[in-house]
Amino acid sequence: MQFDLTTLDTSTYVFAGTLILGLVLAAFIAVAAMAALALLGAGSLAWYTVKNVLGGLVHGINFAWDQLVHQAGKVELPVEFPSQTAPSTGTYPRVALRDS
Template identity: 55%
Template sequence: MQFDLSSVETATMVFMGTLVFAVALTAFVLVAGFLALILVGLGKLAWVAVSTSLVATVHGINLGWERLVRKAATVELPGEFQGQPSPSTGSYPRVMLGDS
């Protein structure tokens, strides 16, 4: 038995076409939403990775600086530093000449 579309009423074909279009539109919206969620997740993952590495770098720098300061505080230098006379021009020190 051969199926003949001419025997189907126009209203039935319009209804079936509307259903097919609705299913296609629903599938498109679902796929677009899923892809948007994936992109947002990847962006969040990238942001967490970058921010975590930056925070770890800053903490590493702070830890290294703290160790350096503690080590420098324990070092004793033999003797004392001798003060050096600053060069001057007459009665005013050299620093004062910058404003004149």
């Protein structure tokens, strides 16, 4: 049995074309949605990586600074510095400054 396309009506062609166009649009939207999800996932992964690297860097700097300050607090200087006399203000050890 031969299938003859000349016997089909114009409305059948319109219906089939509409179905094919709908399938093409649905496939395009599905591919675009998957691409958007992939880009969102990649961006989220990149942000998570940058956040953890910078957080680790700040934590490392804080830890190193704490160690440095702790070590500097334990250092004893072998030299005694000579004491210096403070400049005197006269008879009184403190002067109260007032507006005239």
